[in-house]
Amino acid sequence: MLTSRRTGPPILPKEGMGSNLDPSSPHPLPSWLSQEDLSYYASKFDKSGFTGPLNYYRNLNLNWELTTAWTGAKVKVHVKFITGDLDLVYNSLGTKQYIESSGFKRDVPNLEEVVIQEGVVHFNNQEAAEDITNHIYEFIKKF
Incomplete structure (x- = not known):
C-alpha cells in the first residue's frame, strides 16, 4: 500500500494486508x-x-x-495546498473535484496555490522531498 501507484480504491485481500506477499520474493523499495x-x-x-x-x-x-x-468553518490562514496526482486521498470520491472547484477556495478563502505533483503518491514529503522543501520555503519567505 505504501508504494502503490494505483489511483483507484484500495482492494485488500480478505485474508488481510500482507497475506498476498511472497516473503521469498520481496518487492523492491522505491527510490525515495x-x-x-x-x-x-x-x-x-x-x-x-x-x-x-x-x-x-x-x-x-x-x-x-x-x-x-x-461544520462550515473557514480556514482563514494563508494556505498552499500540495498533493500528488496519484495520492489515494486526492483521487477518492469527490475530493479532486472539490479541490479543483470553487468549493475548496470557498472554504479556504486565503488559499494561495494548489500544487498537484505529477507521479507522486501520498507521502510526498518523502517521495519528492526537495520539491516539497522548495514549495514550503517559497511560501513562508513571503511572510
Missing part, C-alpha cells in the same frame, strides 16, 4: 524509501503497535460527531 527508513518506521510500530493509527478509522463516526461544531 531506504531500508534504513523502513526499519526505523517498523521499529516504532514494533514498540507501540498499529492499533493507534487504525483506531482513527475505526472511530470515523465519532470523529464526525466530535467535529460537527466546526
